[in-house]
C-alpha cells in the first residue's frame with residue numbers, strides 16, 4: 001500500500017540504537033539513510049531525548065497553539081536562532097516538512113498582501129525538486145512519479161531550470177553554468193508576470209528528486225540578487241539539509257546566502273517526534289506586528305509541546321557533541337571512500353553532495369554517461385541487495401526515463417569505523433547487483 005519497497009517482506013523492526021536497527025529475528029541493519037533521508041540526526045535510542053519528551057508529557061502534553069504559549073516552544077525558537085543565518089530568528093512549529101512548506105508559501109502570500117501586492121500569489125520552484133506530498137507542496141515539486149496521479153488537482157507553480165552539473169552545462173565553466181541556471185529564474189518571473197510572483201522555493205542540495213545534486217558556486221548568490229530585484233521572497237527548503245547535515249548549520253551557509261524563510265524538519269527532532277519549523281526573518285515578522293495582524297493559518301498540532309521538547313533535546317546534543325563538525329569530517333571520509341568504490345564499480349557515474357548527504361548516480365557507461373535500462377530496475381535491486389547486506393539506501397527516481405540514483409545519509413553521530421562499514425556493505429550490495437545484471441538475459 002505504501003510503495004514498492006514496503007511490501008510483505010519489509011523487515012519487522014524490534015529495536016534500534018545508535019546508527020543500527022535490529023529486526024525481530026536479530027538481523028542487524030545500519031540505518032545509512034537515517035530513515036527516509038536525514039531524519040536520524042543524533043542516533044537512535046538516545047535516552048536524553050526520550051526523557052525530555054517524557055518530562056514534558058508529565059507537565060502537559062498538549063495545549064491549543066494560538067490560545068496558550070509555552071516555554072518549550074519559546075526555548076526551541078531561541079535555540080534555533082543560534083543556528084540560523086542572518087535575522088531568521090522567528091519560528092513557527094508544525095508537524096513535518098510538507099506542513100512547513102505549506103505554511104511557508106501561505107506566509108509568503110500573506111506577506112505580499114500586507115505589502116499591498118494582492119496579485120502576488122505564484123510560487124516558483126525548480127524542475128527537479130521535492131517539497132512534500134500534500135497538494136500544495138506537491139504542486140511545488142518537480143517529481144513526475146509522485147505528481148502524476150494527482151496532476152489535475154495541483155496548483156499552478158511555474159518551474160525554473162534545474163541545476164544538474166553532471167548532466168548539463170557542457171562547455172560552460174561551473175561559474176558560467178551557475179549563472180545560466182540562476183538567470184532562468186528571471187526568465188520564469190517574466191513569463192509568469194513579476195507582479196504575480198510571491199516567492200521562489202529551492203532545496204540548497206536536492207534530496208529525493210536529485211540524489212544530492214549540488215549547484216556550483218555563484219548559483220544561490222545570483223538567486224538572492226534576483227529575488228531582491230523583483231521583491232520576491234526566497235524560501236530555502238532545508239527539510240533535509242538543515243541542522244548540521246551538510247557539515248554546516250544550513251545548506252545555504254555553503255554559499256553565504258541568507259534566505260527570507262528557511263523550512264526545516266527531519267533531523268530537527270531526529271525521528272523522536274514529528275516536527276517541522278518555518279524560520280522567518282525578523283523583518284517579515286515586524287511587518288505583521290506593525291500591521292497588528294496575525295498570519296491567518298494554523299494546525300491543531302502546531303508547536304506540539306512533546307515534539308518541541310524532542311527538538312530542543314536534539315539540538316542540544318547536536319551542539320554539545322559537535323555533530324555539525326562531525327558531519328563535515330566524516331563526510332569527507334565518506335566521499336573519499338565512495339571515490340575508491342567507484343574505481344571498483346564502473347556503474348558509478350557520479351558522486352555528489354556535502355557532509356553526510358551523499359548521492360550516487362549509476363550509469364551503463366561512465367564515459368558516455370548513458371543511463372541504465374530502466375527495465376532492469378537497478379535502483380530497487382540495489383535497495384534489496386543492500387538490505388540483505390544489512391544497510392539501507394534510498395532510491396531517487398523522479399519518473400520514467402530518469403537514471404538510477406540513490407542517497408546515503410548516515411546519522412550525524414557516525415564515526416570513522418561506521419563510515420568504513422557502510423561503504424563496505426554498499427560495495428557488497430553493488431557486487432550483488434552487478435552479478436544479477438550479468439546473469440540476466
Ligand SMILES: Cc1ncc(COP(=O)(O)O)c(C=O)c1O
Pocket residue numbers: 036037095096097098099101130131132133203207208237238239240265266
Ligand atoms: C526537501 C524536502 N522537503 C519537504 C519534504 C516533505 O517532508 P515530510 O515528508 O516531512 O512532509 C521532504 C521529504 O522528504 C524533503 O526531502
